[in-house]
Amino acid sequence: MSIRDNIAEVAGSIDMACRRADRSAADVQLVAVSKTWSADHIRPALEAGHRVFGENRVQEAQQKWPVLKDDFPDARLHLIGSLQSNKTADAVALFDVIETVDRPKLARAIASEQERQNRKVDCFIQVNTGEEPQKGGVAPNDAGPLVALCREEAGLNVVGLMCIPPADEEPAPHFAFLRKLAREMGLNALSMGMSADYPVAIEQGATHVRVGTAIFGQRR
Numbered sequence: 107m108s109i110r111d112n113i114a115e116v117a118g119s120i121d122m123a124c125r126r127a128d129r130s131a132a133d134v135q136l137v138a139v140s141k142t143w144s145a146d147h148i149r150p151a152l153e154a155g156h157r158v159f160g161e162n163r164v165q166e167a168q169q170k171w172p173v174l175k176d177d178f179p180d181a182r183l184h185l186i187g188s189l190q191s192n193k194t195a196d197a198v199a200l201f202d203v204i205e206t207v208d209r210p211k212l213a214r215a216i217a218s219e220q221e222r223q224n225r226k227v228d229c230f231i232q233v234n235t236g237e238e239p240q241k242g243g244v245a246p247n248d249a250g251p252l253v254a255l256c257r258e259e260a261g262l263n264v265v266g267l268m269c270i271p272p273a274d275e276e277p278a279p280h281f282a283f284l285r286k287l288a289r290e291m292g293l294n295a296l297s298m299g300m301s302a303d304y305p306v307a308i309e310q311g312a313t314h315v316r317v318g319t320a321i322f323g324q325r326r
């Protein structure tokens with residue numbers, strides 16, 4: 107199967123999940139996760155018309171995306187991996203969306219870089235729904251205060267919440283929990299669901315699904 111075929115197949119599954127959930131497929135954005143893959147491997151997805159991609163490392167994205175964005179200026183790049191504050195300048199310069207805002211220091215760093223570069227990104231707050239110590243994301247109890255700080259003090263454009271459920275747990279309850287949190291905060295976007303569980307995430311309200319393996323193949 108080609109990357110073009112894989113994208114069509116994933117789009118078909120998104121369609122079916124939307125139909126089951128009585129939602130419009132236009133309300134679900136497929137974020138093609140191209141981490142670890144070279145620019146040459148990513149290019150067919152762009153040539154097939156896909157425009158929204160996710161990368162988890164700033165440095166890796168810097169090595170391949172400037173040339174791809176030259177050829178496809180309307181490509182939009184989401185940062186889906188944890189961001190160290192000292193890489194914020196590079197992240198704000200390259201990415202259109204930062205999905206992993208999870209602490210006040212990072213929110214403030216993004217705010218000051220936005221001002222310095224005169225550039226705005228959209229932000230998701232990453233929530234550690236499984237409260238796993240090794241995982242990024244704000245603890246659920248601290249999510250409300252962080253969203254308030256991002257909006258009021260930092261002036262970030264917070265569009266929604268993002269989560270990565272624990273690998274060894276049923277994802278649906280985590281997705282439902284994230285949706286409830288977002289509702290309480292008046293946030294509309296929900297980035298949740300990967301290759302193994304994006305149909306479930308869509309049934310639980312995902313507006314952004316981050317799919318890598320099902321599009322580009324197994325990562326080494």
Ligand SMILES: *Cc1c(COP(=O)(O)O)cnc(C)c1O
Pocket residue numbers: 139141162186187270299300301302316317318319320
């Ligand atoms: C790698 C990654 C994905 C994509 O995972 P697949 O299982 O390959 O679809 C999604 N979200 C995040 C945060 C990731 O790091």
